[in-house]
Amino acid sequence: MSRPHDMGGQVGGDRVKPAPDGIAGYDAPWHRTALGLTLAAGGLGAWTIDEARAARERLADYPRMTYYEKWIAALANLLVEKGLVARAELAAGTADAAPLSSRAFTAEKVAPALSRGTPYSRPGPAPRFAVGDRVTTRHPAANAFVAGGHTRLPAYAEGKPGRVILSHGPHVFPDRNAHGLGEAPEPLYTILFRAADLWKTPENPDDEVTLDLWESYLAPA
């Protein structure tokens, strides 16, 4: 299963190009529209953040697309999957005029919705691990319910020893929620890894990496 989005730790990336301080701008005018359109359409509430991430990850052209190209392609695919837009409308580049849908994200909803956000913590099972516990991550990094499905364990951290440093309580579980299988909350932890346990030749043996991982990704060490 190729997971092109799972690129952490890959060797041979380009130089990172810093940007001026302050509010980030757009590299092209259409990026502005892509951002606004994606957030406004997200306000329809027709898909979850996990479904949106999964839709971007499974784009066949993911490795060749730029950031906002992925957003727009995934948005078009989701709109069709959810029955909101027809393929014929995409092909025509237009649609019959209709009044504003009652589901649409309207201007007066914007400020309260953006400042409230959408918490992902839920009531759920008591944590099995305590801060300080030693754990080992699942190997391989893969969705246990849907073959080739969405998961948030990066491949660079599969089968690695780590230690619990934060316990966040139950959170919505992406491996299920991304596939319409319900929120299935699981305890979420921040796990600390030694760079020396992740990489054969770490830049510095004292460096560390943390990951936020759900309980079913972890086994007692």
Added chain:
Amino acid sequence: MPHDHPHDEPHSLLPSDPALRVKALQTILVRKGLVDPAAMEAILDTYETRVGPHLGAKVVARAWADAAFRVRLLADANAAMLELGISGRQGEHVVAVENSAHQHNMVVCTLCSCYPWPLLGIPPAWYKSDAYRKRAVREPRAVLADFGVTLPEGTAVRVWDSTAEVRYLVIPQRPRGTEGWDEARLATLVTRDSMIGTGFPREAGA
């Protein structure tokens, strides 16, 4: 699951030029009444004029100036942010992590582009780049060098890879020579990159 044929994907029906495909999708969604153009403008206006790194800077400056606030921020960042009226989407579960002489914190999202929007606004392009996502976890010091940052001897790097809905705010070390400065003046030293961990704050008098 994965589509083997990109041309089966609905998006391939849109024009191939990115600007034209965005325009076409916008036309469709607005005509169908699924997107309110006024809502779209309100969202963009929020992140172009009101929500950005100046908000994170207020939090950092208060943590520098007010020891009790710093303790509350490190214990429960969202509650502390609310004291300053700061909350919102992509910042529902914030953890503040503090730099010290021994530990430098740096934030990445290797799987996508998770970022604390209510504190820092829209992520800069480099944060979302393949280069940063690939390299930050394996060679953070080489990435820091791209930003002109060299850590002192004896400082370890801790890279926080945001793989869930927890968002991280780096609290940089307070610059020397700022004793007695008020919060507003301190905030002028706090850069966006210093709150991601790819930079230091400005120096006093710089």
